[in-house]
Amino acid sequence: MRAARSWLALLACAALEVAGGGAHAAVASPRIEVTVIQARRTGGPASMDPRLRDLADIVKSPAFARYDTYRLLDRRELPLTADPPAADLLANGRTLRVRLVDTRGVGADRRFHLSASIDRPDQTPYVRAIDLTAPADEPFFLAGQAFAGGILVLELVVHE
């Protein structure tokens, strides 16, 4: 009986594959991982949340010289689609929106064309638009927003 059910399940999967032309199975729905980080200068010992591995690669840059403490505030993964855009309410009350414009290439060469913005409540946008392309699993950073005596650093990564 169990074997019969297994065969039925396999047949059902095959039928779905044929009906969908295999396209849905071959191209996974992309997601965007947003990590919100607070960077501050405390004057004390330098510290960084061990979960911020990608950030650790770059904080020796002069751009980050004025900060010595990095704290993970939030990390979430959102569906990345053209409409609606992935929206994340940040710790400073602003909203990050990331929209998938299109994709190019396949497999390891697949690149995601994104458009991002950061709105401020009842004010002009902090960032009206960022236009970029990125491969999967390649982090990039948006830094500079004032927050609690320091700044926010947003790490964004597209996942397939």
Added chain:
Amino acid sequence: VNFSRETMLELMAFADDELEGDAKARVEALLAESAEARGVVASFRTPHLGRGLGEAFRARADAAHADDIAATVLRRLGISAAPPVPVSLAARLSGPRARARSAIFVAGGVLALAAAVAIVLRASHLGSGGSLREAHVGASSGQWVAPLRDVPSAPLPDGVEVRAVDAPSRTIEVLAIPVASAAASPAAARSRVVIWVDDDGAPR
């Protein structure tokens, strides 16, 4: 390297012999006392790629009037802006087998669109034995640098490619920061892209 972005910008301009007056004197004083600063300037003056990129960028920037943007940045930094100083880029290859697969293309056409700034930076990765120095481009508000179109001879970038940034009345920097582990694993050599947008009340 432990210099601020402003100091790095001055060092780059100095390496290009494009500083004058107080700014030049300030950098000369820094060079007199800091071996690290001297090293930075020397690396910016490294022939081959560093200078080649600078010239290539200058040619493209001239065509696009991008000097106007750099001049505005330097005015904000208190550096003499007459004559205008081009934004500088620097990249250096290390190792005899390094190949010039690296390229940073920055350019654009400046359009007089109010309260907007855009920067385009492309960073491709180096081949075996190479390393990419951090590169950054600064611009001020009130101007727009149009996205750079594909350069036919350029390799397609395999990392993050920033095409444009639009942030009204804000200073934007796009940085390509080499990953520290790149030297240990050339196959994984990559730079991380950081888009830095100044904000009201952010520590400076």
